Amino acid sequence: DAGVIQSPRHEVTEMGQEVTLRCKPISGHNSLFWYRQTMMRGLELLIYFNNNVPIDDSGMPEDRFSAKMPNASFSTLKIQPSEPRDSAVYFCASSLFGNEQFFGPGTRLTVL
């Protein structure tokens, strides 16, 4: 199994630009999670889906952030417009029936 796949691995963009992060969960997993990791705030859950349906988006910072899961094998996290304070490592994770979550390698986002 390839594990959770994220793309791109690194993204550098300018303030105001739209950023789209992509995730392919482990095949057969029914839950998908988006996290953000910074030195100041640690690992924060942004949103998670069960069976492609958003369950808890209370961690999404503001309306500039949106996430979709159009099917069981793909999810996106979009930031529009991006700001320097969005710079962080964004992780996607997946799990089966609420057990241990398997993390992807992350996307390091830098907003200039």
Added chain:
Amino acid sequence: GESVGLHLPTLSVQEGDNSIINCAYSNSASDYFIWYKQESGKGPQFIIDIRSNMDKRQGQRVTVLLNKTVKHLSLQIAATQPGDSAVYFCAEKAAGNKLTFGGGTRVLVKP
């Protein structure tokens, strides 16, 4: 919301010695706990988990202890090796699938 240990202390340990990493959690309703290891530039990697109906669980070179009375979780690593150098996170889960992560502990293994 509830949080789990927001500090990032550092534990320095001599190669070959045992390591003990501690974690305090705050949600008494949490019924599932996980330890993750994160190496530089990588995502967190599952190490071991434990459910609230247990107080000890062993894996390969690792043991997790759960004390629900004082809401304390620990990870013991036997015969620590250089490859064990990483940041270790505990996480707790109450209702639903949402995990709440602690701030992490950095383990440095000295040769």
